[in-house]
Amino acid sequence: MTSETPEPAPAEAWAPGSGTDTVLELRGINKRFGAVQALTDIHLTVGRGEVVGLVGDNGAGKSTLIKVIAGVHGADEGELLINGAAQKFSSPKDAQKAGVATVFQDLSLCENLDVVANLFLGHEKTRSGVLDEVSMEAKSWELLRSLSAKIPSVRVPIAALSGGQRQTVAIARSLLGEPSLVMLDEPTAALGVAQTAEVLNLIERLKERDLGVLLVSHNMADVQAVCDRVHVLRLGKDAGDFPGDERTDVLVAAITGASDNVVTKRAARRGERR
Amino acid sequence: MTRNSFITDERISSEGIVSTFIRRVKEGQLGSFPVILALVVIVIVFQTADSNFISPANLVNLSTQVAFLAILALGINLILLLGEIDLSLAQLGGLAASLLGVLVVRQGVPPAIALIIMLLLGLVVGAIQGWFFAVVGIPAFVVTLAGLLAFTGLTLTTLGTQKNLSMSDTFAFDFASYYFPAVWAYVFGAIAIIGFGAGIIYSKLRRHREGLNAPSWTSVIVRIVLLTAIVFGFLVLVNQDFGLAMPFFLMMVIAIGIDLVLRKTRYGRSIYAVGGKVEAARRAGIRVTWVRISVFMAAGVLAALFGFVKTGVTTNAGSTLVSTQDLLNAIAAAVIGGTSLFGGRGTAWAAVLGALVVGAINNGLYLIGFNSDAQQIITALVLLTAVVIDALSRRGQRYVGRG
Numbered sequence: 001m002t003s004e005t006p007e008p009a010p011a012e013a014w015a016p017g018s019g020t021d022t023v024l025e026l027r028g029i030n031k032r033f034g035a036v037q038a039l040t041d042i043h044l045t046v047g048r049g050e051v052v053g054l055v056g057d058n059g060a061g062k063s064t065l066i067k068v069i070a071g072v073h074g075a076d077e078g079e080l081l082i083n084g085a086a087q088k089f090s091s092p093k094d095a096q097k098a099g100v101a102t103v104f105q106d107l108s109l110c111e112n113l114d115v116v117a118n119l120f121l122g123h124e125k126t127r128s129g130v131l132d133e134v135s136m137e138a139k140s141w142e143l144l145r146s147l148s149a150k151i152p153s154v155r156v157p158i159a160a161l162s163g164g165q166r167q168t169v170a171i172a173r174s175l176l177g178e179p180s181l182v183m184l185d186e187p188t189a190a191l192g193v194a195q196t197a198e199v200l201n202l203i204e205r206l207k208e209r210d211l212g213v214l215l216v217s218h219n220m221a222d223v224q225a226v227c228d229r230v231h232v233l234r235l236g237k238d239a240g241d242f243p244g245d246e247r248t249d250v251l252v253a254a255i256t257g258a259s260d261n262v263v264t265k266r267a268a269r270r271g272e273r274r
Numbered sequence: 275m276t277r278n279s280f281i282t283d284e285r286i287s288s289e290g291i292v293s294t295f296i297r298r299v300k301e302g303q304l305g306s307f308p309v310i311l312a313l314v315v316i317v318i319v320f321q322t323a324d325s326n327f328i329s330p331a332n333l334v335n336l337s338t339q340v341a342f343l344a345i346l347a348l349g350i351n352l353i354l355l356l357g358e359i360d361l362s363l364a365q366l367g368g369l370a371a372s373l374l375g376v377l378v379v380r381q382g383v384p385p386a387i388a389l390i391i392m393l394l395l396g397l398v399v400g401a402i403q404g405w406f407f408a409v410v411g412i413p414a415f416v417v418t419l420a421g422l423l424a425f426t427g428l429t430l431t432t433l434g435t436q437k438n439l440s441m442s443d444t445f446a447f448d449f450a451s452y453y454f455p456a457v458w459a460y461v462f463g464a465i466a467i468i469g470f471g472a473g474i475i476y477s478k479l480r481r482h483r484e485g486l487n488a489p490s491w492t493s494v495i496v497r498i499v500l501l502t503a504i505v506f507g508f509l510v511l512v513n514q515d516f517g518l519a520m521p522f523f524l525m526m527v528i529a530i531g532i533d534l535v536l537r538k539t540r541y542g543r544s545i546y547a548v549g550g551k552v553e554a555a556r557r558a559g560i561r562v563t564w565v566r567i568s569v570f571m572a573a574g575v576l577a578a579l580f581g582f583v584k585t586g587v588t589t590n591a592g593s594t595l596v597s598t599q600d601l602l603n604a605i606a607a608a609v610i611g612g613t614s615l616f617g618g619r620g621t622a623w624a625a626v627l628g629a630l631v632v633g634a635i636n637n638g639l640y641l642i643g644f645n646s647d648a649q650q651i652i653t654a655l656v657l658l659t660a661v662v663i664d665a666l667s668r669r670g671q672r673y674v675g676r677g
Contacts (some may be wrong), residue, residue, distance in 0.1 A: 134486065
């Protein structure tokens with residue numbers, strides 16, 4: 001684990017192909033489903049140790065974009081670069097190998113299995129063919145401790161954990177593959193206030209670990225709380241790139257297209273200048 | 275509050291037996307506790323009603339009766355862990371037994387070859403049913419309901435015009451009525467206990483070395499002593515009569531084998547994952563289709579073994595060998611033992627303990643002079659209780675989960 005000081009949104013990250021400080025770079029992504037143009041000419045970058053919020057109304061193309069990056073769908077046109085290298089994903093496995101970890105909204109956890117079993121599901125450690133529970137449990141504690149996660153015991157079934165704890169386990173699991181980019185799809189949906197705060201803390205911890213984070217959320221307060229930049233999608237197109245502490249009304253205007261003519265274009269201009 | 279206090283807590287405090295138990299009750303992780311309690315109650319009730327219940331002769335009898343029921347229940351138990359159901363297994367066992375009988379008695383096929391053919395039948399039929407379920411996507415309930423009807427008919431076809439077939443002079447009977455010499459029985463018991471004891475002591479020491487929460491020596495010793503008392507108590511009693519019966523021994527070997535696969539291998543873990551949440555298992559890279567088909571294959575082989583043991587014990591390979599009663603008893607056994615009907619929760623021992631409960635109830639009621647109507651009603655009540663406990667413990671989990 002590198003312990004370099006995290007630089008939120010370094011200016012170099014904006015220059016295309018500027019080397020390893022850019023974890024993810026999308027250039028002109030297009031995606032069409034039959035008659036529906038789901039994504040049109042999407043440009044997006046996520047730097048190392050940077051949290052980028054991806055917001056937009058329902059049907060804006062957030063989920064499609066996430067799925068393209070996660071390798072679920074292939075893009076029709078455009079380039080996808082991970083750590084500066086162009087990638088063509090034909091399956092989610094390819095994306096995982098390239099260092100993209102995705103935590104989907106519906107949580108891919110087995111409620112009947114305990115935390116350790118879920119963390120290592122499909123990648124269990126064995127000693128001469130026998131499950132090595134001891135080293136898996138030790139590694140689980142190490143991982144959860146490094147995230148300062150609040151899990152009472154790693155030997156309880158997921159069914160006995162709260163929503164925030166489940167989200168923590170899901171995020172922790174995505175880290176076992178040593179990714180460089182973590183995508184979180186609505187991680188705070190359906191969580192209470194305290195649990196949301198827990199997950200936001202966790203996102204900051206990911207940032208400290210120098211990972212790039214792409215956060216999809218409907219909740220403006222959460223986005224403003226942790227994101228270095230906010231990228232707005234509207235009707236499958238880029239609708240502006242804003243600093244993380246941008247005012248809510250400006251973001252909402254960009255999301256709804258209420259000020260299509262002024263703010264968005266200004267923000268886009270600002271983006272190009274950088 | 276220090277940042278890691280909760281973790282240090284978890285890692286240092288070694289839980290006592292009582293606090294572990296209370297925590298598990300709260301979390302709905304009752305495990306085998308209710309069924310063991312039920313078994314104790316049943317034994318006490320019948321022993322007071324009829325002092326012959328724990329007599330050596332009756333225990334030998336009971337162990338043989340429980341053996342084939344438990345083998346069938348072990349097969350159904352695997353399917354239940356997937357969250358599915360197999361209605362055809364008892365009839366499949368009957369078909370396999372009739373095939374064996376026809377091959378050995380009427381065609382003069384060597385026993386070993388006939389036995390292999392019979393087990394292959396179970397394997398292939400399991401694979402076909404599993405394929406219809408996992409690949410074609412037909413609900414297992416429907417596939418195996420068709421199987422139930424088909425195998426009943428096929429059994430009659432296999433038997434031809436003569437529907438009765440006696441196995442009384444065959445190797446199947448010799449196998450089922452073989453009793454180990456007393457010394458061997460004790461050796462097997464000792465091996466089981468040493469294996470169990472070495473396993474938990476090794477695991478405790480390794481966990482301790484890694485700084486993980488390890489069970490206390492008291493709980494380790496209590497568990498070993500309890501197991502020793504049960505195993506040797508049983509063996510001493512049956513050795514006063516015929517001794518350790520081969521069917522019971524076979525059943526225990528199968529149960530230990532399945533238990534180890536379920537708990538200690540990646541394959542076993544993948545069965546639980548598929549039973550818990552298919553989509554999560556698929557995303558984790560588990561080959562869901564293969565897991566499903568292979569479990570149906572294993573259940574098919576266990577069904578054939580059930581047929582083999584039951585035909586040996588009853589010396590009957592005719593059309594009356596099995597009935598749906600066998601199937602229902604086996605499903606009841608697995609559920610009474612604590613395997614969830616909703617998939618993903620249960621152990622191999624659930625099938626064995628549940629079969630013991632069902633077998634003990636039938637045997638005990640028979641001893642004190644009840645007819646089979648009463649046996650069925652009481653088994654039904656026990657089954658209902660078991661399902662209620664299952665549902666309540668799931669609710670318990672959700673309750674804890676709200677914290």
